[in-house]
Structures are given as structure tokens and as C-alpha cells.
Amino acid sequence: MRVCVVCIVLIAASTRIEASTRTPTQLGGHARLELSEFLKRRFGLGRIGQLGKFNVERGAQLAGIQIAVHEDSRLRLLPLFRLADESESQILSYFKMGNVFVAHDRDLIVGITQLVEEDNAIEIVSLAVVPERRGEGIATGLIEEAETVCRLRGVRRLIVCTGSWETENIIFYVKRGFRIFNVVPDFFTPEKGYDLAIRDQVQLEKAVTGA
Numbered sequence: 001m002r003v004c005v006v007c008i009v010l011i012a013a014s015t016r017i018e019a020s021t022r023t024p025t026q027l028g029g030h031a032r033l034e035l036s037e038f039l040k041r042r043f044g045l046g047r048i049g050q051l052g053k054f055n056v057e058r059g060a061q062l063a064g065i066q067i068a069v070h071e072d073s074r075l076r077l078l079p080l081f082r083l084a085d086e087s088e089s090q091i092l093s094y095f096k097m098g099n100v101f102v103a104h105d106r107d108l109i110v111g112i113t114q115l116v117e118e119d120n121a122i123e124i125v126s127l128a129v130v131p132e133r134r135g136e137g138i139a140t141g142l143i144e145e146a147e148t149v150c151r152l153r154g155v156r157r158l159i160v161c162t163g164s165w166e167t168e169n170i171i172f173y174v175k176r177g178f179r180i181f182n183v184v185p186d187f188f189t190p191e192k193g194y195d196l197a198i199r200d201q202v203q204l205e206k207a208v209t210g211a
């Protein structure tokens with residue numbers, strides 16, 4: 001059976017992401033690739049600015065903003081992680097997982113999203129934009145990047161969770177095609193580092209077309 005290059009890449013695209021430190025292996029055969037390595041091989045993508053090419057048509061709206069896989073230390077992103085989660089202990093428990101995409105305005109990081117693949121779904125574990133750059137469509141661009149990753153990975157389900165009191169966030173996600181599929185009572189407990197009166201978690205999902 002003659003295996004063309006496109007087939008090899010498609011096989012690679014259907015492999016599951018391991019949110020681990022597993023190193024890339026030879027492409028072909030039973031390839032398992034870290035997402036950032038996969039994107040680099042699949043699209044010859046470097047680090048800054050090239051992933052944004054996926055969104056040429058959005059160029060006008062997000063002029064100057066580039067989205068890229070973040071490969072440097074994530075410690076410098078902690079201030080952005082803290083915008084999306086009040087619990088330091090929770091952040092430290094997950095911030096090294098999966099892959100992080102950053103929105104850059106030249107060298108300035110203005111937004112992040114963290115994607116973790118598990119059980120045939122990709123979860124947006126963190127999403128944040130610096131206050132002074134909100135309302136410009138940056139988070140919408142990051143969510144579209146998450147959908148692009150779903151399509152590349154052949155994953156049809158995109159998940160995000162937020163607090164039941166975060167009504168603006170819930171509306172933000174619902175307006176972008178997400179639907180509430182579950183509510184977890186008392187998720188945000190003091191044991192997890194939260195000091196909140198309302199503690200329920202709302203879980204939303206989006207079926208990604210073309211995945």
C-alpha cells in the first residue's frame with residue numbers, strides 16, 4: 001500500500017494529544033506527537049505569529065494580534081492564569097498541562113488559552129485577556145484557534161467550565177455556540193482554595209464542525 005505524505009500527516013493528525021512530557025517520535029507508523037511539535041511539522045510553524053495565518057480573514061478585526069503556541073516557561077503567564085482563576089493552588093495543579101496558546105501584540109502577551117485533550121474532547125482549561133485589551137475580539141480569536149486545533153486533531157467536542165455566578169462569561173460562551181451540559185454543585189470549595197459564597201460550576205460544550 002503506497003502511503004502518501006498527506007496520509008502520514010492525516011494519520012498523525014488523528015493521534016491523541018498526551019498532556020505529558022512525552023517526546024516526539026518519528027513521523028509515520030504509530031506516531032504520537034506533542035501538539036506544538038505536530039503543528040510545527042504539519043504547517044512548518046515557528047513560534048511567534050505564524051499560527052495567526054489560520055485567521056487571515058480575521059486579520060482586519062485582530063490587526064496586529066498574532067496567536068501562537070507558547071513554548072517558553074509558563075511562569076511568566078501566571079498573571080494571566082490568575083485573571084481566570086481565583087485559586088492559586090488550582091492554577092499550580094494544572095497550568096503545566098496540555099498546550100498554551102498566547103495572543104501577542106508584537107512582543108506583548110495580551111491573552112492566553114490553555115487546551116487539554118482528554119477522552120475525545122478538548123477542554124479550554126484557561127482563557128484570559130488583559131483588562132485593557134478586552135472587547136477587541138481577542139478571546140473570540142483564541143476560541144477559534146481552539147476550534148482549529150479540534151479540527152486538526154479530529155476532536156469534535158470542545159468543553160469549557162466557569163462559575164455559575166459568571167453570567168457574562170456564560171453569555172460570552174453561549175453566544176459563541178457553547179451549550180450548558182452539566183452543573184457541578186459545590187465545585188469551588190475552600191479546600192480547593194476558593195472563598196466563594198456561590199460554589200457551583202457550569203460546564204459548557206460545543207460541537208466543532210468539520211472535525
Ligand SMILES: CC(C)(COP(=O)(O)OP(=O)(O)OC[C@H]1O[C@@H](n2cnc3c(N)ncnc32)[C@H](O)[C@@H]1OP(=O)(O)O)[C@@H](O)C(=O)NCCC(=O)NCCS
Binds near residue numbers: 127129162171
Ligand atoms: C472573558 C474574556 C476572556 C473575554 O475576552 P475578550 O477578548 O474581551 O472577548 P471578546 O472581545 O472576544 O468578546 C467579548 C464580548 O464582550 C464585549 N465587550 C465589549 N467591551 C468589552 C470589554 N471591555 N470587556 C469585555 N468584553 C467586552 C465584546 O463586544 C464581546 O461581546 P459579544 O459577546 O456580544 O460579541 C475576558 O473578559 C477575561 O479575560 N475575563 C477574565 C478572565 C475570565 O473570566 N476568563 C474566563 C474564565 S471561564
